[in-house]
Amino acid sequence: MTITINHFLLVSFLLFAIGFFGVIVRRNFLTLLMSIELMLNAVNLNLIAFSHRLSDLTGQVFAVFVITIAAGEAAIGLALTISFFRQRRTLNVEEADVLRG
């Protein structure tokens, strides 16, 4: 089986699309955050594939940065989830309709 950059792009696109669908269709706050993580992972896959394709290390370095961003995003998102759950006793995103804490 011969794999070119197009196969990687296809897999990465599908992974991103699955994450995007999850963000749109799910109600649960936590599953929403997981979908965002999936999308970031798809970006990483692209970075690594092009890094391999171009024999350039830069893609790998930036994949590390993306992982850093994902970690920070998860921490903030989960803290928001907890403070939201304390107020409303639910995780439904449709309940999140006020900005004050």
Place this chain on the structure above:
Amino acid sequence: MTGVLLTGTAGWIFVVFAVLALGTAVAVIVAKNPVHSALFLLSSFLLVACIFFLQQAEFVGTVQILVYAGGIMVLFLFVIMLVHQRTVKGTTAFQNQWDIALLLTPFFLIPFLYILGTEKFVDVPVKPDAFRMAGGKLLGNTQAVAEALYRDYLLPFEVASVFLLVAMIGAVVLGKRSTEKMD
């Protein structure tokens, strides 16, 4: 043929990992129980890390396992247990936004397929040791990434540390129970 990334057995291994990663990603979205979602997400991360290993990105693959599988997943599982909610009967896990989702699909799919069909990515000479050269010597992938990270990308690296500090303070402030509202 130029631009071939993986051949033979490695190619088939990639196909297996990619199909499994996509399948577990779908399972993340479909699973009703958040704990199941989290565990499917964990397996998806591990499979993507395996794809990284296939492409000579050993350091990124290891970081992926350490940070995602080790750190973020534990955080997710803790929060799932903290906000443990009984599944309410009669409510669905999905919103009524399938129509919007399906409507948006062509907006992404058509440009993607167009690019995939027409774009010819530039051919560059393959440097087999590009991911292992550090300081002009043939060392490991970790040394090579470290050299690029600490020399060429030192400023982004420092900015990332500031970002993590901000994220940490933000998480503490958001997660703190406000003292006035305690009853």
